[in-house]
Amino acid sequence: MSFASNLMIWYREHGRDLPWRNTQDPYVIWLSEIILQQTRVEQGLPYFHRFLDAFPIVTKFAEADEEEVLRLWQGLGYYSRARNMHKAAKMVISEFAGDFPTRYADVIRLPGVGEYTAAAIASFSVNEPKAVVDGNVYRVLSRYFGISEPINGSKGKKMFAALAQELLDVEHAATYNQAIMDFGALQCKPKKPLCGTCTFQLDCVALKEDIVDNLPVKLKGKASRDRYFHYFIIRKDDSILMSKRGTSDVWANLYEFPMIETERDVDMEELRALNDFATYFPPNAPLLELGKVAKHILSHQNIYAKFYILDDADALRLKKSGWNYHLLEKIDTLAKHKLIFSFLEKNKQLINPKI
DNA sequence: AACCCGGGGTT
DNA sequence: AACCCAGGGTT
Structure with a gap:
């Protein structure tokens, strides 16, 4: 046979x-x-x-x-x-x-x-x-x-x-x-x-x-790298500021909150001291850090994400290209990556108190 | 040939 | 934590 x-x-x-x-x-x-x-x-x-x-x-x-x-x-x-x-x-x-x-x-x-x-x-x-x-x-x-x-x-x-x-x-x-x-x-x-x-x-x-x-025998690839993302939740009336990701990294073309990435884990004071931060926010911008760090594991990256609420949307200094306000009720029509939509699921009333 | 690209289940 | 899943594209 x-x-x-x-x-x-x-x-x-x-x-x-x-x-x-x-x-x-x-x-x-x-x-x-x-x-x-x-x-x-x-x-x-x-x-x-x-x-x-x-x-x-x-x-x-x-x-x-x-x-x-x-x-x-x-x-x-x-x-x-x-x-x-x-x-x-x-x-x-x-x-x-x-x-x-x-x-x-x-x-x-x-x-x-x-x-x-x-x-x-x-x-x-x-x-x-x-x-x-x-x-x-x-x-x-x-x-x-x-x-x-x-x-x-x-x-x-x-x-x-x-x-x-x-x-x-x-x-x-x-x-x-x-x-x-x-x-x-x-x-x-x-x-x-x-x-x-x-x-x-x-x-x-x-x-x-x-x-x-x-069996089978498989050659090992590179170890995964650690990344630290700081997301800013910025609401204005019934809208929320969303950012569309670029094409040369994970989650290409998907939506998320405006974000600053750092090489290592930093606290809010160190975050405020960054050039990136100064570009978008005034030094004393009213920030509220939310909950604990979200660890998101990909096959080749470990992403540690922190979320901050910017209480005063008018404190935003610069709206980067690709950052746009979207109506809260339309947020479901945007294709978001897993890290963001699991955050949204868990924090519905925080994002949209009317619900 | 090495590296990048997700999310989730199994052991 | 390591490995795998009805792999493909880019560098």
Whole structure:
């Protein structure tokens, strides 16, 4: 029995029933695949329904503006996915006459679609024989064949891509690709894999050599860095001052409160002494520090955020470009990052005492 | 080849 | 705290 056949037999009995598996529409598959990049199925599922509801066909997606797309994406992370999706939708209109492409060579041209996603769309929609290589595939193959080459080095990437393509059942590309990913997610899990009930017990090199827990091998990246953000809540009548972030840092194009960043943790006295502070506020600006420090962990940054209320909006010296007052009742229409909207959730009455 | 880009679950 | 998730883009 071949690896592929054994895998598909397992899949027929244990595979998950997921909404995007009941279609061959490349647009719907694309939607699901972008959402699921580095994102667990349970986390992405509500967003899949939300987007399909808002944009049933790619034309509607292309007609939307970026603000609306980002607002729908709010809270999911890796926001470049949303911006790239929007560009891709427009590209489907301009370069494919609104007909969503299915061939690997075509879909990989779309922004936000790399080798994995192109293989997924091409195989799921028209059974093009392209093997997917995602985190599940790296894990399953490294264990089954006992390969200790790091999966994130250039040599390893090529090795696993070639091996995956060799193993693919070219007559059943869609089913095979779904099968190996479900097998990785449900049976050959990262931690505590279910080797005791595994259909590959007799063939798995890692199990035979008792090195399952050591595979796959992955090179470590840089340690995360600490950042200190000081947010200023500045209200004027029924409005609040919001700042739109730039494009070269985390949370690109999303809204937050006006903010000063410092290299280390500083108290309010040190904050007042900064040049940045003097630019925007008078030295004696009435500030009220709120609650405790909010620690927000990203995969590569630890952000420590403090929030201050500026009691007198008229004390603001300079309104930086990108800082604008927004009506409190319209605040929900702005796409904000997680740190800000969790703060807003917890401090509703503080921000808007009328509620 | 190294680094950047989120939020959340599991161990 | 470390690791992972249906990865992709930039430098």
